[in-house]
Every structure is written in C-alpha cells, then in structure tokens.
Amino acid sequence: MFDIHSHIIYHIDGGSHDLEESLELIRQDVEQGAHAIIATPHYYVQYPTDPARIRAKLATIEEANASALDVRLYAGNEVLWFDSMTERLQSGEILTLADSHYTLIEFYPEESYQTILRAIRNVRNAGYRPIIAHAERFKAIQEHGLAEVRDLGAYVQLSTEPLSHKGLSGLFDRETKFIQKALRNQEADFLGTDMHRVDRRPPVLRDAIDWIERNLDRDYADAVLQGNAEAILRDEEIY
Numbered sequence: 001m002f003d004i005h006s007h008i009i010y011h012i013d014g015g016s017h018d019l020e021e022s023l024e025l026i027r028q029d030v031e032q033g034a035h036a037i038i039a040t041p042h043y044y045v046q047y048p049t050d051p052a053r054i055r056a057k058l059a060t061i062e063e064a065n066a067s068a069l070d071v072r073l074y075a076g077n078e079v080l081w082f083d084s085m086t087e088r089l090q091s092g093e094i095l096t097l098a099d100s101h102y103t104l105i106e107f108y109p110e111e112s113y114q115t116i117l118r119a120i121r122n123v124r125n126a127g128y129r130p131i132i133a134h135a136e137r138f139k140a141i142q143e144h145g146l147a148e149v150r151d152l153g154a155y156v157q158l159s160t161e162p163l164s165h166k167g168l169s170g171l172f173d174r175e176t177k178f179i180q181k182a183l184r185n186q187e188a189d190f191l192g193t194d195m196h197r198v199d200r201r202p203p204v205l206r207d208a209i210d211w212i213e214r215n216l217d218r219d220y221a222d223a224v225l226q227g228n229a230e231a232i233l234r235d236e237e238i239y
C-alpha cells in the first residue's frame with residue numbers, strides 16, 4: 001500500500017514531535033501494510049513551511065531508519081487552498097508530491113462548492129494535478145458528490161481510518177459511508193492515513209486494506225492501494 005498523506009516530518013506542523021515519534025509512526029504504518037509514504041506537512045498561507053527544511057528532516061528520518069524498515073519515503077505538502085497557491089507552487093515554495101505535478105489540497109470543512117471548483121480549475125490551468133485530500137470531509141463534496149470535481153481534473157484521496165469503524169453513529173458514520181460508496185463507484189484514486197502522532201491520529205490502515213480487498217474489483221483495488229500512487233513518481237497522468 002502507498003500512503004500519500006502523512007504528517008511524519010517531526011517538529012514542523014501538528015504532526016510528529018520528534019525523530020523517535022516519526023520512526024514509530026512509520027513503523028506502525030509499515031506493520032499494517034504500507035510500503036511507501038509521502039510526507040505531507042501542512043502548508044498554510046500564514047504559516048509557510050520551508051522546502052529545504054522538509055527535505056533535510058526527511059533525509060534525517062531516512063538515515064535513522066537505515067535498514068530497519070522496508071519503506072520508501074517522499075516529500076510533499078498538504079496545502080490549505082489560498083488564492084495565490086499556484087504562484088507558490090511555481091516558485092518552489094510549496095512542495096508537490098514527490099517532485100511531480102501532483103499537489104495535495106485541502107479546504108475548510110465548510111468551504112463553498114464554487115470555491116472548490118474554482119481551485120481545481122486554477123490549479124489545472126497552472127499545469128498541476130490537484131488531489132483533494134480526505135475528500136470525505138468536505139460538506140460541499142458530500143452534497144454534490146465527486147463526479148464534477150473529477151470531470152474538472154481533480155483526483156481524490158480518501159482516508160483509511162474511517163473504514164475501521166463498525167456500527168457507529170454520528171459524523172464518522174457519514175464519512176465511512178461516503179468512503180465506501182466512493183470506492184465501490186471507483187471514484188477514488190488514492191488513500192492516506194493522514195497520521196499525525198502516536199497518541200493522536202496514529203496510522204489506522206489494516207482494516208481499510210482488508211475492506212478494499214474483500215469488496216472491490218481486484219484491478220481497481222490494486223490501483224487505489226498502490227498503482228495510481230506509483231504513477232505520481234513517474235509524474236504520469238492516471239486517466
């Protein structure tokens with residue numbers, strides 16, 4: 001499995017505190033089936049991250065891990081959409097995923113549908129491939145579905161954690177149903193744990209892999225678990 005959304009870079013956003021925690025998060029992810037992980041620290045217009053710092057910390061994590069775990073690590077950012085985002089992609093201030101043209105974007109939970117559509121057009125027009133991070137979370141997308149954003153050229157990342165919920169009520173229930181439906185309709189492209197810390201939002205992956213393998217067509221399961229994300233590394237368009 002290829003985990004394209006994580007906060008494993010220590011001491012940079014609300015994710016891992018220190019090197020030890022980064023290594024532990026990676027270990028837990030690998031134990032549950034991850035073979036490759038993209039580190040996607042939050043990028044906010046008011047609190048920009050420094051690409052050099054992300055790369056340096058990732059290199060330290062890789063060195064510290066050395067031969068311990070069989071996992072590939074890549075750098076990126078998760079960007080909270082803002083109007084001049086594409087300028088900062090072009091200037092290199094924002095990291096794309098694994099130095100490709102794919103960029104992971106999130107919105108405020110209540111962001112308007114019009115703004116989401118405008119963001120996708122904007123990023124596409126600038127020559128990048130937008131991936132909507134944890135698409136199940138946004139009210140406008142829950143209401144309108146995924147067809148239109150996909151038609152506009154957005155890709156869809158869903159969270160693995162809600163697939164471990166069983167017989168729940170409330171908010172997560174809705175997200176879990178959204179994720180299951182999107183996967184059954186083959187409207188999702190990537191998965192991510194969005195892991196933050198060992199004691200708060202650790203990686204929860206195993207149940208998602210099991211559900212996908214039990215419920216989905218084999219070729220699509222392979223694509224959403226691994227194949228599509230490998231296309232990011234080759235910087236190829238998936239569809």
Ligand SMILES: [Fe+2]
Binds near residue numbers: 005
């Ligand atoms: Fe995230």
